[in-house]
Amino acid sequence: MKSFTEYLWFNTGKRREYVNITGQVAEAVEKSGIREGMVLVSAMHITAAVYVNDAEEGIIQDIDAMLERLAPFGPDYLHHRTGEDNGDAHLKSILVHHQVILPVTAGRLDLGPWQQVFYAEFDGRRRKRLVIKVIGI
Amino acid sequence: MKSFTEYLWFNTGKRREYVNITGQVAEAVEKSGIREGMVLVSAMHITAAVYVNDAEEGIIQDIDAMLERLAPFGPDYLHHRTGEDNGDAHLKSILVHHQVILPVTAGRLDLGPWQQVFYAEFDGRRRKRLVIKVIGI
Amino acid sequence: MKSFTEYLWFNTGKRREYVNITGQVAEAVEKSGIREGMVLVSAMHITAAVYVNDAEEGIIQDIDAMLERLAPFGPDYLHHRTGEDNGDAHLKSILVHHQVILPVTAGRLDLGPWQQVFYAEFDGRRRKRLVIKVIGI
Numbered sequence: 001m002k003s004f005t006e007y008l009w010f011n012t013g014k015r016r017e018y019v020n021i022t023g024q025v026a027e028a029v030e031k032s033g034i035r036e037g038m039v040l041v042s043a044m045h046i047t048a049a050v051y052v053n054d055a056e057e058g059i060i061q062d063i064d065a066m067l068e069r070l071a072p073f074g075p076d077y078l079h080h081r082t083g084e085d086n087g088d089a090h091l092k093s094i095l096v097h098h099q100v101i102l103p104v105t106a107g108r109l110d111l112g113p114w115q116q117v118f119y120a121e122f123d124g125r126r127r128k129r130l131v132i133k134v135i136g137i
Numbered sequence: 138m139k140s141f142t143e144y145l146w147f148n149t150g151k152r153r154e155y156v157n158i159t160g161q162v163a164e165a166v167e168k169s170g171i172r173e174g175m176v177l178v179s180a181m182h183i184t185a186a187v188y189v190n191d192a193e194e195g196i197i198q199d200i201d202a203m204l205e206r207l208a209p210f211g212p213d214y215l216h217h218r219t220g221e222d223n224g225d226a227h228l229k230s231i232l233v234h235h236q237v238i239l240p241v242t243a244g245r246l247d248l249g250p251w252q253q254v255f256y257a258e259f260d261g262r263r264r265k266r267l268v269i270k271v272i273g274i
Numbered sequence: 275m276k277s278f279t280e281y282l283w284f285n286t287g288k289r290r291e292y293v294n295i296t297g298q299v300a301e302a303v304e305k306s307g308i309r310e311g312m313v314l315v316s317a318m319h320i321t322a323a324v325y326v327n328d329a330e331e332g333i334i335q336d337i338d339a340m341l342e343r344l345a346p347f348g349p350d351y352l353h354h355r356t357g358e359d360n361g362d363a364h365l366k367s368i369l370v371h372h373q374v375i376l377p378v379t380a381g382r383l384d385l386g387p388w389q390q391v392f393y394a395e396f397d398g399r400r401r402k403r404l405v406i407k408v409i410g411i
Contacts, residue, residue, distance in 0.1 A: 001138040001275040001311075001410070001411050003310035003311065003410065003411060005310070005377070005379055005384075036140035036142070036272070037138075037140065037272055038175075038177055038270065038272060038312075040312055040375055040377055042375070042376075042377065043386075044385070044386030044387075044389065045386050045388065045389075046326065046327045046328050046386070046388050046389060051231055052183065052235055053183045053227055053230065053231060054183050054216075054227060056216060056219060057215075058214065058215035058216040058217070058218050058219060058224075059214070059215070059216040059224060059227050061215045062214045062215050062216050062224050062227070062228060063227070063228065063231055066207075066208055066228050066231075070207060070340075070344060071340055077332065077333070077336045078331075078332035078333070078335045078336050079328075079330060079332040079333040079336050080332070081332050082330060082332060087332075087333060087336050090327055090328060090333050090336070090337070091336060091337065091340050093327065094325055094327060094337055094340075094369075094370060095231075095232065095369065096231060097234050097371050098326055098374075099374065099375060100235075100236065101177055101179070101236060101238060101375060102179075103142070103177055103179065103268050103270040105142055105268075105270070110142075110268060110270075111181070112180075112181030112182050112183070112266060113181075114182070114183050115181065115182075115183060129386060131377050131379075131384060133312065133377040133379070133384075135272075135310070135311055135312060135409075135410065136138070136140065136272065137138050137140060138275040173277035173279070173409070174275075174277065174409055175312075175314055175407065175409060188368055189320065189372055190320045190364055190367065190368060191320050191353075191364060193353060193356060194352075195351065195352035195353040195354070195355050195356060195361075196351070196352070196353040196361060196364050198352045199351045199352050199353050199361050199364070199365060200364070200365065200368055203344075203345055203365050203368075207344060232368075232369065233368060234371050237372075237373065238314055238316070238373060238375060239316075240279070240314055240316065240405050240407040242279055242405075242407070247279075247405060247407075248318070249317075249318030249319050249320070249403060250318075251319070251320050252318065252319075252320060272409075273275070273277065273409065274275050274276075274277060
């Protein structure tokens, strides 16, 4: 079994931003030299998420609108007693889930035709990190 | 380390459908010959999901009702500017998550007493695919 | 490749409870002797979940309040025709997701500075189980 680990850093210009990282994940798989296995793509912060969906601008905005509806930005969270204002970002991270696992088959990311990997930032404008870990043979 | 990959195809009769695939995942584990490891079960489309829960008809309908409440089918998504009408299916996929990882212990799916694996179709009536990948020893 | 499996048991005093299990997961990784790989932490019941977020009391209550808003405890679920009263717990489990995978790097849980692993009980006051499975080299 082989293992390969890489970290990506983000510092988004906006509070909420959705970054397509499919190319970077595919590159990590290539560098790993692994032909059969799995790659974990996982946010290392608790106010961000990783998901797989469409790279279509409309649906990205629809996802953002749904998350804002289900876990709105606002001043009323108990978490804000700590002085933070990002309670909504924690909740959005829970709803989207902070990670995905992608299959690696015949040396490549084994994704469906429309599947793209996104880093979802819910509390940006600061340096944040994500881990990519490939294991396999 | 060994690896085993299999694809399942679906073409549901209804737009939304919940298919119990526990038997097929268990079979893939058996075919793999793997005794200790993990199996990834992941939808390859962005309008479907995979989850683990109860094979009880009432809760399946309750899950569907909750998803329809949180991300309703309707004409008002920005994604629909592309000509699609399945914005809700993308959102439902995000909420449920498109994949699970199951432990393989002593050559078998290591599930709790009521855990069953479901393929959740949110935009059916077309051919769609799912990947099962087992890795381990 | 090596593999290590451990089960944790819970029997919470309250119906809903959020238990920080980061220490126990880290211990399992240490016992495994694995230096590079992944650890699956997965609830074995369909009315519980596992998530990664902040060990701050306010946000834990905010998460609980959001889940109660999106999937409230109540008598009106179809699942309750079976005599159960825990339909909400199944739905909360779906929304949070029942599992996480954590990277193991250089022999340690490779978590971000604020990431803590929680077992989320949605229908407690009974014995329930969780599996930790480490694979790697």
